[in-house]
Amino acid sequence: MVEFNVSDLVSQAVSQGSIAELNQLRKNYNWISIPIHYVTQPLGQQSETALQSSVRNGHYNVVEFLVGELKYQIYPEWAKSIDTVPSYFTWTSLNFDKVLPPLVIQSPEMGVIRDIANQIPIVKVIEYLIDPASDEPCQWLDFVLNSIMASSASRTDKIMAFELMGVAFVFKPRNGVWRGVQCWEQAMGLRYSTVGDQLAIPIIPDLAASSLFVDRKKLIASQISLQKFKGEWRLRYNLLEAQAQALAVSQRIVNQSGQTGPHSFHLENLMRYANQCYYSSDEKQLNLSLNIALLILQQTDEFHSTSSPNCIRIFVESLDLLLDCLKHKTSEELSFANLLVVVKFGLVILLNVMLLSPVVRATTDRWQFNIMDKIHRLILEHLGRCRNNPAEIQQLKDCLSPYFRANNLKRFTSLLHQAIKGTDGRQIVPIIQLFLEAGADPTGIDTNGKTPLHILSENQDWFLSDPESYEQVFKALLDAGCFLDQSIPIGKSFLAFLSTLNDQKSKYVSKFRFHHYLDPLVNVVVPLACVCAKVIRRNRISFEGKLPPRLQSFVSRHSAIEDYTISNSAVV
Numbered sequence: 001m002v003e004f005n006v007s008d009l010v011s012q013a014v015s016q017g018s019i020a021e022l023n024q025l026r027k028n029y030n031w032i033s034i035p036i037h038y039v040t041q042p043l044g045q046q047s048e049t050a051l052q053s054s055v056r057n058g059h060y061n062v063v064e065f066l067v068g069e070l071k072y073q074i075y076p077e078w079a080k081s082i083d084t085v086p087s088y089f090t091w092t093s094l095n096f097d098k099v100l101p102p103l104v105i106q107s108p109e110m111g112v113i114r115d116i117a118n119q120i121p122i123v124k125v126i127e128y129l130i131d132p133a134s135d136e137p138c139q140w141l142d143f144v145l146n147s148i149m150a151s152s153a154s155r156t157d158k159i160m161a162f163e164l165m166g167v168a169f170v171f172k173p174r175n176g177v178w179r180g181v182q183c184w185e186q187a188m189g190l191r192y193s194t195v196g197d198q199l200a201i202p203i204i205p206d207l208a209a210s211s212l213f214v215d216r217k218k219l220i221a222s223q224i225s226l227q228k229f230k231g232e233w234r235l236r237y238n239l240l241e242a243q244a245q246a247l248a249v250s251q252r253i254v255n256q257s258g259q260t261g262p263h264s265f266h267l268e269n270l271m272r273y274a275n276q277c278y279y280s281s282d283e284k285q286l287n288l289s290l291n292i293a294l295l296i297l298q299q300t301d302e303f304h305s306t307s308s309p310n311c312i313r314i315f316v317e318s319l320d321l322l323l324d325c326l327k328h329k330t331s332e333e334l335s336f337a338n339l340l341v342v343v344k345f346g347l348v349i350l351l352n353v354m355l356l357s358p359v360v361r362a363t364t365d366r367w368q369f370n371i372m373d374k375i376h377r378l379i380l381e382h383l384g385r386c387r388n389n390p391a392e393i394q395q396l397k398d399c400l401s402p403y404f405r406a407n408n409l410k411r412f413t414s415l416l417h418q419a420i421k422g423t424d425g426r427q428i429v430p431i432i433q434l435f436l437e438a439g440a441d442p443t444g445i446d447t448n449g450k451t452p453l454h455i456l457s458e459n460q461d462w463f464l465s466d467p468e469s470y471e472q473v474f475k476a477l478l479d480a481g482c483f484l485d486q487s488i489p490i491g492k493s494f495l496a497f498l499s500t501l502n503d504q505k506s507k508y509v510s511k512f513r514f515h516h517y518l519d520p521l522v523n524v525v526v527p528l529a530c531v532c533a534k535v536i537r538r539n540r541i542s543f544e545g546k547l548p549p550r551l552q553s554f555v556s557r558h559s560a561i562e563d564y565t566i567s568n569s570a571v572v
Contacts, residue, residue: 010038014050017059017357036073039066040115055120055128058306061360063128070113071140113147122148122157123257126164126307132171132268141168145183147154155190159201160257162187163249164265170246171269177242181230184249188223206255212291213273220245240280243273250565262299264308270296271314274321290325293318297499300348305355309364312356315349316367319374336392339382346375347403354410361412365447374420376431380419383430393434400438408439413446420455430473442482453482 005028013021039050051070054062107335119123129144148161169176191423192200206331220226233242250266274292277285295317303311319342326338329458335340353361353368361368386392400415400456407414416435419428443451456462456474463470478484533555536543 019061039069060308061363114151117148117151117153122160123259125395127265130168153498159187159190162522167246167250170242206252213244213247261302261304261307264310293322297345303352309360312364312367346371380431397438404439408441414441416452417446420452429469432473436480442477442480453477
């Protein structure tokens with residue numbers, strides 16, 4: 001009976017895309033892991049498995065959770081099968097001329113990858129199941145490869161699987177290249193097989209995409225060119241050359257597969273290759289690293305709500321790399337033109353985060369704040385130089401406005417919140433004014449349900465060290481339309497902060513003396529409209545459609561409690 005109830009709860013968590021509920025289930029029932037048949041078999045009255053449902057709905061964090069369960073539970077069974085592999089195969093000394101025997105599926109659970117390959121496009125299967133950075137070649141990679149080969153996937157899908165898994169192997173240690181070339185050879189064998197009156201499926205090179213990595217004459221595009229590469233590799237073992245060929249292969253497959261949006265598997269390998277180029281201390285390789293970073297960042301325009309959240313991390317790392325390359329090339333301060341390029345890409349990444357559901361978005365918080373901090377610091381550094389250049393200031397505003405318009409609708413942490421948290425004396429005043437003039441919402445809430453004014457009220461150290469700039473920011477926020485008494489779930493409103501100062505006025509008397517703007521607000525009587533708004537929101541009284549539009553907007557923006565609850569549930 002308990003298992004039946006747990007099965008229903010797992011099914012519900014999967015359908016809602018709630019990784020928090022899945023983790024809570026694991027905790028409540030003291031499981032080492034979710035029973036594998038909950039992943040591999042249809043749940044309840046559904047006709048699809050949990051993994052299929054999560055893939056179809058774009059719940060990447062749940063897919064990652066379930067794949068983790070597959071790796072954890074299926075691998076021990078797969079490890080037993082390694083004992084039956086002929087002795088000529090080891091990962092320290094690989095016989096290049098022999099191919100591993102096909103996997104024999106030893107249990108229904110081990111067939112899950114095979115089944116997935118029958119139901120999901122193979123390019124997506126690889127993206128879901130393979131972590132280029134972490135998966136061990138002799139373990140999960142070979143298991144996935146052999147499972148796909150044991151499936152009833154089409155000949156074309158198996159060719160793509162061999163080619164993409166070859167890419168995954170090439171980005172492993174040296175013997176991984178050998179295994180990767182084996183995969184490419186098997187793909188070539190399938191391409192040119194005429195068994196059963198099949199027609200050959202020759203490679204159609206993507207020359208425009210491949211030229212960034214490989215000279216056109218050296219591109220692997222036929223059996224002859226593959227054998228030539230194989231011979232050269234045995235002589236020179238040039239890892240960067242092998243990885244460049246691998247990138248050309250995956251770029252061709254992703255471009256020709258018809259997939260929309262960025263492919264995290266391909267982007268991850270691109271990023272790793274670009275990092276190796278950056279640290280090679282060669283000017284040509286540095287330029288290649290910069291161009292690859294740009295190539296990755298151009299994919300931000302293709303990102304959509306069902307794209308892998310892993311892309312956000314890769315985008316952020318690529319932006320860091322781009323910035324490093326630009327600074328390395330100039331050995332000077334970043335020019336305004338380059339600053340604008342970096343800021344524009346950073347803002348697009350923030351817009352990408354907004355496309356994700358609140359549950360998935362919580363997993364990208366670290367990268368979101370990394371980008372906001374970077375943009376904030378770059379603009380702050382440059383404002384001192386372009387303050388007297390109205391044209392550059394206007395370009396920055398034009399660049400920031402689309403981001404703030406979108407952020408105001410989504411109502412979660414913005415660059416304005418970040419700027420007030422990262423105070424830097426008088427330098428902060430121009431950037432706060434810039435953000436407000438670019439359209440930042442002074443009443444918008446962050447992931448803790450706080451507005452910029454609430455964050456300001458908590459920063460007493462700033463008040464004590466620089467009351468004049470503190471007052472300037474306060475006035476700017478108030479003039480932009482913030483509410484002095486906007487309620488929050490935790491912490492104090494700005495009026496409560498002022499009351500605290502008044503209670504300790506003897507301590508702050510030298511500071512308060514300059515605050516003719518703040519002093520009259522101490523112990524101010526809260527307007528009745530604000531009290532009513534608090535009561536409505538605190539008691540969750542329905543007001544949509546029951547108040548005039550202006551009052552409805554006032555109530556919805558006055559208190560952050562409801563929005564905070566939604567946001568907080570995503571972070572749990």
